[in-house]
Amino acid sequence: MAKRIEVSDLNIYYGNFLAVEGVNVSIEPRSITALIGPSGCGKSTFLRSLNRMHEVIPGARVEGKVVMDGQDLYGSDTDPVDVRRQIGMVFQRPNPFPTMSIYDNVIAGNRLNSKKMKKSEADDLVERSLRGANLWNEVKDRLDRPGSGLSGGQQQRLCIARAIAVEPDVLLMDEPCSALDPISTLAIEDLMAELKDRFTIVIVTHNMQQAARVSTSTGFFNLNGVGQPGRLIEFNPTEKIFSNPDQKATEDYISGRFG
Amino acid sequence: MTATKAPTEPPKQRVVRRPGDRIFAGSAKGSGIFILLVLAGVAAFLISEAIPALTAPSEDIPGGEGLAGYVGPLILGTLLGAVLALLVATPLAVGIALYITYYAPRRVAAGMGYVIDLLAAIPSVVYGFWGLAVLAPTLVPFHVWAADHLSWIPFFAGPASASGRTMLTVGLVLAVMILPIISAIAREVFSQAPALHREAALALGATRWEMIKMAVLPYGKSGVIAGAMLGLGRALGETMAVAIVLSGGAGATLNLIGSSNPSTIASNIALRFPEATGLGVNVLIASGLVLFVITLAVNMLARWIVNRRADFSGAN
Numbered sequence: 001m002a003k004r005i006e007v008s009d010l011n012i013y014y015g016n017f018l019a020v021e022g023v024n025v026s027i028e029p030r031s032i033t034a035l036i037g038p039s040g041c042g043k044s045t046f047l048r049s050l051n052r053m054h055e056v057i058p059g060a061r062v063e064g065k066v067v068m069d070g071q072d073l074y075g076s077d078t079d080p081v082d083v084r085r086q087i088g089m090v091f092q093r094p095n096p097f098p099t100m101s102i103y104d105n106v107i108a109g110n111r112l113n114s115k116k117m118k119k120s121e122a123d124d125l126v127e128r129s130l131r132g133a134n135l136w137n138e139v140k141d142r143l144d145r146p147g148s149g150l151s152g153g154q155q156q157r158l159c160i161a162r163a164i165a166v167e168p169d170v171l172l173m174d175e176p177c178s179a180l181d182p183i184s185t186l187a188i189e190d191l192m193a194e195l196k197d198r199f200t201i202v203i204v205t206h207n208m209q210q211a212a213r214v215s216t217s218t219g220f221f222n223l224n225g226v227g228q229p230g231r232l233i234e235f236n237p238t239e240k241i242f243s244n245p246d247q248k249a250t251e252d253y254i255s256g257r258f259g
Numbered sequence: 260m261t262a263t264k265a266p267t268e269p270p271k272q273r274v275v276r277r278p279g280d281r282i283f284a285g286s287a288k289g290s291g292i293f294i295l296l297v298l299a300g301v302a303a304f305l306i307s308e309a310i311p312a313l314t315a316p317s318e319d320i321p322g323g324e325g326l327a328g329y330v331g332p333l334i335l336g337t338l339l340g341a342v343l344a345l346l347v348a349t350p351l352a353v354g355i356a357l358y359i360t361y362y363a364p365r366r367v368a369a370g371m372g373y374v375i376d377l378l379a380a381i382p383s384v385v386y387g388f389w390g391l392a393v394l395a396p397t398l399v400p401f402h403v404w405a406a407d408h409l410s411w412i413p414f415f416a417g418p419a420s421a422s423g424r425t426m427l428t429v430g431l432v433l434a435v436m437i438l439p440i441i442s443a444i445a446r447e448v449f450s451q452a453p454a455l456h457r458e459a460a461l462a463l464g465a466t467r468w469e470m471i472k473m474a475v476l477p478y479g480k481s482g483v484i485a486g487a488m489l490g491l492g493r494a495l496g497e498t499m500a501v502a503i504v505l506s507g508g509a510g511a512t513l514n515l516i517g518s519s520n521p522s523t524i525a526s527n528i529a530l531r532f533p534e535a536t537g538l539g540v541n542v543l544i545a546s547g548l549v550l551f552v553i554t555l556a557v558n559m560l561a562r563w564i565v566n567r568r569a570d571f572s573g574a575n
């Protein structure tokens with residue numbers, strides 16, 4: 001079930017370094033929210049703070065609130081492991097587990113919950129998730145082969161299948177197409193449009209055409225200079241951002257007149 | 260390049276060979292050939308010196324029961340001690356390596372790493388004396404207890420040794436000796452488990468232990484096996500510590516806690532060589548050849564295990 005995420009006054013740190021400052025945003029369910037901005041502006045950092053993957057890095061921490069349908073994700077009684085089970089993530093570089101077969105990769109997340117699954121249930125889930133990721137027809141005859149033998153685009157769709165197999169509420173995607181060719185990119189964009197009906201999707205992308213094509217809302221991150229914290233400059237419906245943005249900085253970035 | 264040459268010359272494909280490349284290729288090839296020559300030389304020496312023992316009538320072999328009767332208990336003793344050491348050391352080394360790489364605070368981890376590495380720098384004669392003077396007497400009560408309660412297991416058949424200089428003690432001393440080898444290699448491979456896959460596991464909602472099971476252990480498995488085999492090689496060939504600790508003299512027995520145990524090949528050679536003459540020397544060398552073959556077989560087995568699932572190793 002898709003859920004809404006409310007972020008208020010979020011500061012994100014690496015040790016003592018303030019990387020992202022004062023983010024306030026509300027991410028709508030059943031929509032695709034794109035985050036754009038120059039390199040180093042903190043959009044990936046912000047994305048990773050949404051499922052508490054940020055704190056995996058030693059010394060990394062956040063201040064402020066992230067609330068998902070009333071549940072405080074950074075509350076003292078919230079287990080980050082539970083958060084990550086509800087908020088799935090797809091990374092920039094495809095990262096299927098190389099030691100697992102395609103089949104085992106898909107149900108890796110479900111096996112974590114250590115529920116004993118019947119063989120038929122597992123088979124169903126694998127087929128459903130791979131179909132959901134538009135990968136079933138390409139791999140159905142070699143489910144027992146290693147996932148690392150697939151092409152980059154297929155591996156990325158395998159990672160999406162793995163992420164949606166656990167039925168998360170939210171799906172975070174960190175530049176999921178930046179390592180892929182245009183055809184694989186298109187396949188993944190089509191897939192996102194389908195997944196939008198079931199999940200809340202947040203995607204970080206460097207490709208502004210991609211943001212314009214797939215997203216309903218867009219957030220623009222920027223920073224004033226090296227060593228300064230990144231900020232969310234503008235958050236608006238994608239149409240507005242790309243036609244008539246409120247901020248001058250957004251317009252400069254989108255039209256290529258930045259720096 | 261060929262276009263600039265005189266038309267009378269047949270066009271020849273010339274590969275540019277730079278001196279740096281040539282020197283490096285030559286020295287690499289030379290090292291490879293050198294190690295093969297050394298190995299072949301050792302093997303040739305062992306075989307030629309072992310032939311008299313292999314062909315001698317069985318009553319001439321020390322012990323009077325033929326070469327197999329002489330070497331058999333030694334093989335058993337060697338394998339018993341080494342396998343026992345491996346069984347104790349490997350899980351411990353994996354645990355230490357995981358603790359250092361993924362659980363310990365960074366400062367503790369660095370310190371522990373040095374201490375473990377230091378274990379490898381202690382000479383084996385020191386381990387021998389430690390085993391004899393400290394570990395053996397300490398383990399005597401356990402020997403007695405095991406003989407009383409576990410005697411239904413052939414390994415603890417008893418009667419218990421009063422000195423503690425048993426195969427069990429030797430196995431534990433060897434375990435301490437090979438621990439740093441295995442844990443150093445395990446640490447190295449565990450710390451190289453790609454962040455990409457560790458994050459993939461965490462993002463699926465894995466706890467730290469589940470992340471280690473999904474992304475670190477499978478990745479490090481071949482490294483751990485390689486480390487274990489290196490350790491096994493050391494345990495098989497260890498001479499001094501075994502010679503000091505073990506009270507040998509027995510024939511083939513699985514009893515780990517008795518007062519007389521099967522000796523090991525290496526320690527037997529060290530103890531008997533000074534007084535050996537004539538055929539006795541050949542017999543000892545023949546037992547050395549057996550050790551050579553065992554070690555080779557162990558290494559080939561390890562390689563086979565590592566390669567068996569190469570597709571899934573993450574190296575591709």
